[in-house]
Amino acid sequence: MVNMYLDTEKNLKGSVLPTLERLHKEIKNKSKELKSGAAKGAKAVEKARQVTQKHIELLGQNAATHDSAAGNKIETAHDPYILKRGINHRLNKQIIEENNHRNDILAVQNSFQQFEAHVLQTLQSALEQFFQLMGGQLDRQRTMYGDILATAQRIPPDFEWVNFVVRNESSLVNPDSPPRTFESTSFPNMDHRATQPLLEGSLERRSRAVIKGYSTGYYVVTPARYLHEFKDTDDFRQDPSPQLSLYLPDSIVGAIDGVKFNVKGKDVSSGKVGNAFHTTTELSFKAHSPADAEKWWTVIKDSTRNPVHTSTASAAPTAASPTGSAAATSPSGAVSPPGDASQAQPPVYAEKDKENVAASPASITPASPAIDAKEKAPTPGISRTASTASHFHTSPGGSAVQESSEKPEKS
Numbered sequence: 001m002v003n004m005y006l007d008t009e010k011n012l013k014g015s016v017l018p019t020l021e022r023l024h025k026e027i028k029n030k031s032k033e034l035k036s037g038a039a040k041g042a043k044a045v046e047k048a049r050q051v052t053q054k055h056i057e058l059l060g061q062n063a064a065t066h067d068s069a070a071g072n073k074i075e076t077a078h079d080p081y082i083l084k085r086g087i088n089h090r091l092n093k094q095i096i097e098e099n100n101h102r103n104d105i106l107a108v109q110n111s112f113q114q115f116e117a118h119v120l121q122t123l124q125s126a127l128e129q130f131f132q133l134m135g136g137q138l139d140r141q142r143t144m145y146g147d148i149l150a151t152a153q154r155i156p157p158d159f160e161w162v163n164f165v166v167r168n169e170s171s172l173v174n175p176d177s178p179p180r181t182f183e184s185t186s187f188p189n190m191d192h193r194a195t196q197p198l199l200e201g202s203l204e205r206r207s208r209a210v211i212k213g214y215s216t217g218y219y220v221v222t223p224a225r226y227l228h229e230f231k232d233t234d235d236f237r238q239d240p241s242p243q244l245s246l247y248l249p250d251s252i253v254g255a256i257d258g259v260k261f262n263v264k265g266k267d268v269s270s271g272k273v274g275n276a277f278h279t280t281t282e283l284s285f286k287a288h289s290p291a292d293a294e295k296w297w298t299v300i301k302d303s304t305r306n307p308v309h310t311s312t313a314s315a316a317p318t319a320a321s322p323t324g325s326a327a328a329t330s331p332s333g334a335v336s337p338p339g340d341a342s343q344a345q346p347p348v349y350a351e352k353d354k355e356n357v358a359a360s361p362a363s364i365t366p367a368s369p370a371i372d373a374k375e376k377a378p379t380p381g382i383s384r385t386a387s388t389a390s391h392f393h394t395s396p397g398g399s400a401v402q403e404s405s406e407k408p409e410k411s
Contacts (some may be wrong), residue, residue: 001144008137016129023122030115034108041101048094055090059083194223199299201292205229206284214286217243219296225249225303227263245269246283248303259293260286263300 062078076082165172189195198221204214218230229244244267251265264282287293 001141004137004140004144008133011133012130016126016133019122019126019129023119023126026115027119030112041097041104045094045097045101048090048097052087052090052094055083055087059087197222198303199296201296202288203296204286206286219285221248221296221299221303227251227300227303228269242269244283248300249305251304253297253301253304254282256290256293256297259288259290260284261293261297 058078059080062074062083063080065078066074066080074080200218200220202216203219204216206214218232220228220230222228225248227244227246227248228242230240230242234240246263246265247268248263248265251263254262254264262282262284264280266280285296287296
């Protein structure tokens with residue numbers, strides 16, 4: 001566009017402007033001609049008129065003198081006759097100058113008519129050249145604007161976006177990459193042994209309102225020694241907050257009655273404030289089969305005694321006991337001598353220690369080996385209905401031990 005305007009400027013200065021400048025000089029020359037020709041003739045006419053007027057006034061004076069002083073002598077030069085003839089001479093010259101001046105003016109007028117036509121024709125020619133040059137510029141501008149439009153219309157709609165994506169590929173999301181899936185996502189400690197349940201599955205629990213009977217729930221025993229109850233195993237529909245949580249070391253496990261067993265403890269699922277208002281209740285569970293009941297009872301009973309370890313170091317003590325516990329504790333809570341297998345017993349809780357101190361030595365008798373083996377290593381087919389499901393005895397180690405109807409032997 002700049003080059004186009006420069007070309008137009010060059011053409012205007014080279015063709016139109018010189019024509020107007022020449023016309024301007026001609027007008028100035030014509031003005032000078034008018035001043036030097038017509039003005040000069042007008043001055044000559046004015047001079048001749050003044051001379052004639054002077055002699056006419058002189059004739060009038062001498063004619064008046066002749067009338068007033070008849071017979072007086074009048075100078076020769078002032079003779080009215082001579083003055084009259086002098087006036088005729090000068091008047092003739094005045095008329096000649098006037099006619100000449102008239103002819104000059106007519107000539108100037110005629111020349112100005114032609115000059116005016118010349119001026120107009122020159123202006124028309126200059127304007128025609130100006131129109132052609134500016135029309136050519138406008139045509140080129142129109143063509144240029146048409147090229148701009150055609151070029152813009154040829155750009156594909158996704159041209160700019162494709163270039164933008166190529167330039168910023170590192171900061172944009174790749175549409176061809178697959179979306180993230182929950183199965184392919186990992187996080188720290190997701191496979192930690194403390195996150196793996198010791199046992200999980202469905203159980204039936206009797207409602208605290210007896211008339212409602214049993215309701216099915218999903219239960220989990222965790223390495224943290226909690227028994228949690230959930231509605232189901234769905235972690236995505238809603239936050240999987242437990243509806244019931246029992247801390248098993250603070251709970252008492254009753255004996256098995258077929259597919260039923262009881263656990264007595266406090267629900268701690270609602271936090272510290274809610275736990276203060278919860279009382280210890282006895283919960284009745286029912287498994288789908290006696291084998292499932294045996295499995296649940298064993299895991300829950302072991303969780304009440306000691307922390308559950310899944311490392312290889314605790315594998316040997318676990319194998320020593322059929323129920324998976326490290327060692328058996330005596331009913332009196334006494335610590336076995338060094339080297340005894342009972343050294344691996346779980347720590348005794350403070351509230352249980354107070355009960356042991358308050359207990360009379362005379363009332364503490366060693367447990368019968370038969371009874372201890374029966375509780376810790378149950379065999380399939382053995383009935384655990386020696387006591388009622390609601391009758392519990394707390395061992396010093398925090399586990400629930402079934403009271404035997406047999407009297408222990410005296411040591």
